[in-house]
Amino acid sequence: MDLPPEIRHITETFIPFSTLLTRVAQECFNGLSDVLTQMAELPVPQQPVSSLTNGIGSHGMANGSGNMSENNVQKKLKLMHFADEHRNRFIKLLVLSMWGRHGTDMSKIIDVVSWLREQEACYADAAYWLGQIKLEMAAARIPHPDIKTALEVLSTGKAPWMPDLGYIPPEPLSAQQTLKLLRNINVQLSIRLNLHEQLPRHLRDWKVGSGRATFVIPSEFELDVSASSEDSSTPWYFIDIRLLFSPGPEIPDGQFRSHLEWQANHSLATSGLSGCYDFLHNFILTHKIAVLRDQAHELNAANWAGSIKVEPVRRSLVVQYWIEMPGKKSWIEIGIVSGKPKNGRISWRGPTPSHLAVRWFRQGVEVKEHNLVFDWGVLSMEQMLRKVVALHISHILETLQGRLVASAQGNPILTAKATISDSEPSDCALETTLGNSINPAKVLIDPVTGKFAIQPCTAISARAEHDINLLKDAPTDASRIISSMLCVTLQSTIEKEAQQFGWTKLNNISLKAEAIKAAFKQDVIRHTFFCGQGWTPKWALAAIINLSGESWWVVELRDNVTLGSIERAEQLHIDAGILNKEPISRTLLNTVERSAIANISFSATVRVCKAAGIPNSMETAYIGSGNSIPGRTFPGLVVNGDALLKPIGMRMTWAKNTLRILHQGFVASRGNVRHLAYGKMPNEVSNDLQKLMPASRDSDITIRRDGIFWITLYTPFGEPFIEPLQSRLRDIGQLRTFISTLKGHELVCESASLSQVVFRYGAALKATVDFKPNGAIRLNLDPSSPHQRICAHLTALMNGGRTDSLLKGVAAIKPTAKDINLFAKALLLTLPVLQAFKDIETAHPASIYDPSIHPRNIDHYRLRYDNPLCSFNVRGRVKGDEMKWVIEDLNIPSDLKSGVERAKEATRAENLDQALKALWRESGDGWDGVRRGIVASPEGVGDAVRRLDELVRSFAVAGMEDRIPVRGGGDEKVKDEVVKTMVNTVPKGNVNGSGNVSGNGNGHKNGASVHDVITID
Incomplete structure (x- = not known):
């Protein structure tokens, strides 16, 4: 049976059965693929080979008792769950397919039920709307109709007692009428404001024009009001408002403006101009706070992100800055102050209106006295923050400056200069320098994050930045870290310059802080030990660094190997002008090294001086x-x-x-x-x-x-x-x-030095005197010099009687002026006699040995002849101030003869003895014969010696030359005695107090005895 057309057929939610079946089959296939994949991922252990025969398991296994491993069980469970789930789905499809065979009838029933429900809803809505219309018509009912007014209006077309509701617009005014009307209104407003209104002091800045009175409140707003009647009791009405601060938005026509006008007119009607001012004033203050709040949020989302925190509290605004810094927090609070005095007394000028105020909390403590002055006419939250931050940074830097200067105890070596600003935080900086370092440190604080930054950026400053930014109370504790950084920077500069200068850093000196402080007698923050080029391990140079700058010390180490302790430390007193003006450079280090080496040398010398x-x-x-x-x-x-x-x-x-x-x-x-x-x-x-x-x-x-x-x-x-x-x-x-x-002796000095003197004496003789390091004097003569014969005796005379053999073992010789004077006298007095000896030797061939001359001392010589056999002594003797040479015959008893004479047992020839006696009675130029010899002056002794030699040689026996050994031969059996060098200047004598040499020999009546000693002044 078909339904009537009034009943709508519903097909909106229907789904074809084929589509449902296709989807379920596809899901089943996909699920099976997933299950097989999961099962493949679970490995199953292999069964033993013994349990398999031709691939068939043992017949003894029962059903289900195969591989019971966990993975195998999981595989079976997954497969069973999949089969059960999709089996249920296909059963549901079977039920639906069976129900779908009767779907046409069921669809008709659904359509009928839907139509019945719609009809029921229409009946319900009709009853509701009837009641609603009744309720709304109640307002249109006129309870008491005005019959009189209605008849008047209907008959005449107007009613004078009725107000004009504006339904019919009036005719427009002309320009003259408008100008006249505005002038009248201006006069009325001026009269009313001057005579009838009691204006508060904050509303006394007003003007009248264009039919309105304009009140100006600086940095807030301009208010236009007017009055509609000459009666002063009629209320004012609001015309317009203009904001006088920026950013200040225009108030457009709309709901907000309508509400603002209504509220302003209400205040004018109830409280007059004062009430309207209070309303608008509070409104503007609140709006300013709102504007600042919005700006703070914008900053938090842009340049100041993560560094500030915005907290609106009722009509106040709290902005916390440097939120990532440890320690107590800092913030500013912007709010409205009522303006009422704390004592409750109102000034004669009237009550003070409310206004915006800022409270500053620095590290949790409110700052009562500050120079925070803001321009409320130009609202800028960023500028307000920068001002607050600038003052905060200035406070921190000034505190650091004070603590650094205090820690240096007024020493000008540590300089700290803070540059502050009350508006721009980037202009705030603290420049500090320790000593004359070429790398001054500049301490900055980031305005946004509040973190410290130190320039120049080095590894040392970066470590100091990190340590300072972890402090909870940076203004108090940062000075310690900055001081340490300055010391480390100065130490690094010194070590770098010292390495370039050539010093070696001593890293093996390990001393405790107490030992360092005790050795240098001051607080030591950093120290470095150096060893200069060419220094011995016993000495070191120490650079001591503290807040007084660097000081240089000479250190004497107790242990040269391990450098374990300090024996002595002495500070170098370097010119203050150099230390204060000269930076750490090669020039300063050169000055320090020179002063240190001088100190070491002078200290060692002073100790020797004190001991001596x-x-x-x-x-x-x-x-x-x-x-x-x-x-x-x-x-x-x-x-x-x-x-x-x-x-x-x-x-x-x-x-x-x-x-x-x-x-x-x-x-x-x-x-x-x-x-x-x-x-x-x-x-x-x-x-x-x-x-x-x-x-x-x-x-x-x-x-x-x-x-x-x-x-x-x-x-x-x-x-x-x-x-x-x-x-x-x-x-x-x-x-x-x-x-x-x-x-003094008229000797010519050719050249002189501290090690050698060369002088001339006689006619053309030259002598060289060498001064040895130990003070000894050595005489060097030319090989042809007559004094070569007594050179050793002259050297000993100059050295106070010490010969060369003794001089070698003496550490220091002290020749005196008397010794040198004796040498000069002896040199001149012995020259004639020694020249005569040389002439005698050179006058005869070298093969003839006679005479042999034996110098016993400077003033004692023996002449011995072998052909004929005889001996003579030539000795000097002083009588008074005059020196004489005495030549004496040694024809003496046998016990006093030489060994050769005694061995030969020969007697002197009679004719020789007679000739000598005759000679002793002769006289010559500068000499005179005496009983047994000759006495001659220094000038005449040479002639006397030559005369004696001529006489003795005249008695030589012919044919005896081959029996006489040649001069310089080595036959010791023939020689009568060996020439021996005397050790003492004057034998058998002593030096008396006056410097003269005195002897103990006995004198003869008519001449000098063999044993007489001659004294030379």
Whole structure:
């Protein structure tokens, strides 16, 4: 049966059965693929081979008791679950297919049921709308109709007592009427404001124009109001409002403006102009806070992201900044202050209106006194934050500056200068420098994050930044880290410059902080030990760094191997002008090294002086342009010359008693320290020495015309220079004494130096005197010199009686002026006799041995002849102030004869004895014969010796030459005695207090005895 057309046939939600069947079959296939894949991923262990026979399992296995491993069980379960699930789906499809065979009838029933429900809904809606119409018609009912007004309107067309509802627009006014109307309104408004209104002080800035009164509230708004009647009791009505701050939005026509006008008119009607001002004023203040809140959110989403936190609290705004910094938080609070005085008393000017105010909390503490002045006419949350942050950064930097300066205890070496700003945080900085470092540190604070930054960026500053940014109270604790950073930076600069300068850093010195502080007697933050080029391991140079800057110390180490402890530490007193102005550079390090080496040398020397009792004092000498080393300052030592030479038995009679020693540098390649000793000698002494010294090879000694003399000393590093100075002063004294002696005896000095003097004596004879380092004097003569025969005796005479064999074992010899004077006298007095001896030897062939001359001493010689056999003594003797030479015959008893004479048992020829007696009665130029010899003056002794030689040779026996050994032969059996060198200058004598040599021999009546001793002054 077909349904009528009024009943709608519903087919919207029908789905074809074929589509459903296709989807279920596809899902079954997909599910089977997934199950097989999952089963393949589960490995099954293989069964033992013994259980399989030809691929068939054991017959003893029961059903279901095959492979019971966990993976095999899981495979079976997955397959069973899949089969069960999809079996149920296909059963449902079977049910639906069976139901679908009767689907036509069921569809008709559904259509009928749907139509019945629609009809039921229509009946219900009709009843509802009837009731609703009744309710809405209630407002249109007129309970009391005005019949009188209706009749008047219907009959005349108007009713005077009815107000004009504006349904009919009035005729437009002309320009003249409009101008006249506005003028009238302006007059009415002016009269009312001046006479009838009691305006508060914040509304006294007003003006009237264009039919309205305009009130101006600076940085807030302009309000236009007007009145509709001359009656002062009629209310004002709102016309317009303009915002006087930026960003200030225009208020467009709409719901908000309508509500604002209604609220303003309500305030004007109820409270007048004051009420309207309070309403609009509070509205503007709230709006400003809202604008600042929006700006804060924009900052938090842009440049200040993650650094500020915005918290609106009622009508206030709280903005927290530097939220990532540890420690207590900082924020600003912007709110509305009522303006009421705390004491409740109102000023004669009237109550103060409410206004915006800012409270600043710095690290959890409110800052009462601050210079936060904001321009409320131009709202900028970023500028407000920058001002607050600038003041906060300034406070931190000023606190750091104060703590750094306080920690330095007023020492100007540590400088800290804070540059602050009350509006721009990027202009705030703290520049600090320790010492004269070329790398000053600049401390900055990031305005956004509040994190510290230090320039220049180095590994040291980066580590300090990290440590400071972890502090909870950075203004208080950061000064310690910055101080340490400055010290480390200065230490790094010193180590870098020292390495380039050539110093070696001593890393093996490991000392505790207590030991360091005890050794240097001050607080030590950083320290470094260096060893200069050419220094010995015993000494080191320490750079001590604290908040007073760097100080340099000389350190004497107790253990040279392990460098385990400090024996002594002494601070170097370097010129403050150099330390304060000169940065860490090669120039400063050179000054420090020079001062350190001078300190080491002077300290060692002062200790020796104290031990020896030599007065001394330290001083600083400035050598100006007039000297050899112009314009420099040198450390110096002043010593007493006599006390210095006292240990070696000398005195500074040739110069003033004060000696100054200046440090002149260090020769690292040789490890020698150079000092310059200078003093003042009389002009006559300096003139004598200067005439001879220009050609001298002693480059370490300089003598000027004005008497100033300079001595250059080279000593090993760390060793005192007292001994070298004593040696050079002794050499100068010896040289001066020797030259004075030569000058006194009219000897010509050809050249002179501290090591050698060359002079001439006689007609053309030359002698060289060498001064040895130990003070000894050695005489060198030409091979042809007559004095070559007694050279050893003359050398011993100059050295105080010591011969060469004794000089080798003596550490220091002290020749005196008397010894040198005796040498000069002996040289001149012995020249004639020695020249005569040389003439006798050179007058005869070398094959003839006669005579043999034996020098027993400077003033004692023996002449022995073998053909004829005889001997003579030539001795000097002093009587009064006159020196005489005595030649005596040795015809003496046999017990006093020589060994050869006794062995031969020969007697002298009678004719020779008679000839000698005749000679003793003769006289010549400068000599006279006596009873048994000849007495001659120094000038005549040569002729006497030659006359004696002629006489003796005239009695020689012919044919005896072959029996006489040749001169220089080696037959000891023939020689009568061996020539022996005497050790003492004057045998069998002693030196008396007056410097004369006295003897103990007995004199004869008519001449000098064999045993007489001659004294030479």
